[in-house]
Amino acid sequence: xxxxxxxxxxxxxxxxxxxxxxxxxxxxxxxxxxxxxxxxxxxxxxxxxxxxxxxxxxxxxxxxxxxxxxxxxxxxxxxxxxxxxxxxxxxxxxxxxxxxxxxxxxxxxxxxxxxxxxxxxxxxxxxxxxxxxxxxxxxxxxxxxxxxxxxxxxxxxxxxxxxxxxxxxxxxxxxxxxxxxxxxxxxxxxxxxxxxxxxxxxxxxxxxxxxxxxxxxxxxxxxxxxxxxxxxxxxxxxxxxxxxxxx
Numbered sequence: 001x002x003x004x005x006x007x008x009x010x011x012x013x014x015x016x017x018x019x020x021x022x023x024x025x026x027x028x029x030x031x032x033x034x035x036x037x038x039x040x041x042x043x044x045x046x047x048x049x050x051x052x053x054x055x056x057x058x059x060x061x062x063x064x065x066x067x068x069x070x071x072x073x074x075x076x077x078x079x080x081x082x083x084x085x086x087x088x089x090x091x092x093x094x095x096x097x098x099x100x101x102x103x104x105x106x107x108x109x110x111x112x113x114x115x116x117x118x119x120x121x122x123x124x125x126x127x128x129x130x131x132x133x134x135x136x137x138x139x140x141x142x143x144x145x146x147x148x149x150x151x152x153x154x155x156x157x158x159x160x161x162x163x164x165x166x167x168x169x170x171x172x173x174x175x176x177x178x179x180x181x182x183x184x185x186x187x188x189x190x191x192x193x194x195x196x197x198x199x200x201x202x203x204x205x206x207x208x209x210x211x212x213x214x215x216x217x218x219x220x221x222x223x224x225x226x227x228x229x230x231x232x233x234x235x236x237x238x239x240x241x242x243x244x245x246x247x
Contacts, residue, residue, distance in 0.1 A: 001039035010045070011052055018048065026051055026065055058086055107136060114154040115139045121158055125167050131174045166196060173236070181231035190239035 008015045022029045027047055030038045040048075047068070054064050059082055067078055107116045119136055127135070143150050160166050169192050176189060 001033075001041055002045065003037050003039065007040045007045060007048060011048055013048075013052060021048070021051055021061075024061055024065075026061070026068070058082070111136070111139060111143060112151045112154065114151040114158070115143070118154045118158045118161075121161050122170070125161065126171055128174050128177075131177075160196075169193065169196060173233075176232050176236055177230050179232040181235045183232060186232065186236050186239055187243070190236055190243050193236070193240050194244050 002010070004015055004018055008018055018027070021027045027044060030040055030044060033039050050068065051064055054067060055061065059067065059079075063078065063082065067075055070078060107119055111119075115136075118139075119132060122135060123132055139150065139154065142153070146153075161170070169189075172189060173193065176183075176186065179185065
């Protein structure tokens with residue numbers, strides 16, 4: 001006859017685990033002896049060995065009681081069903097791991113490689129984090145509308161970023177978000193933007209590519225919709241349109 005501590009040590013489990021088995025109804029709790037200790041006989045120890053073996057094998061505690069009372073045929077059937085459940089869980093975990101791996105790919109999870117390369121480039125030249133995020137979100141929306149045209153547009157814009165003058169313009173437009181609406185530098189900046197193609201959205205037929213600073217239009221729209229307008233950029237967009245030379 002063994003105490004609960006001795007049984008726990010023998011089986012390599014905790015006393016708490018054995019008490020949990022009692023609470024789940026898997027093992028009757030023995031009566032206390034004259035000294036006040038609960039003593040476990042051979043039958044109880046054998047039962048605990050079986051419970052631990054099945055638990056270690058991955059059998060849910062809720063099904064152990066069923067298996068303990070099962071005939072050999074029922075036991076085999078139940079074990080096969082548990083094995084099937086485990087296989088499904090393993091497949092689900094593998095799917096989750098693949099999704100986690102995809103998430104680590106960052107922008108590549110939902111954008112074409114050409115756009116990812118463009119985003120990497122604007123980060124390299126020093127575009128602010130907020131501007132990069134707006135650029136990314138703009139491309140996500142464009143991919144949803146023009147999936148076939150986007151790679152070409154992104155490649156064209158990436159090529160433009162090889163021009164040092166265009167890089168400087170892009171960074172200045174980003175910095176302009178912090179200017180006041182009546183800053184005189186906005187007029188000169190508007191002329192410079194227009195010299196690189198101005199601001200307009202692509203045609204739905206895809207014949208007109210996305211131009212140099214269409215992200216400026218996107219950031220002003222998104223900012224206005226979020227209740228956080230950017231006055232300087234709103235004014236810049238206005239000036240670009242007012243000062244653009246007619247075709």
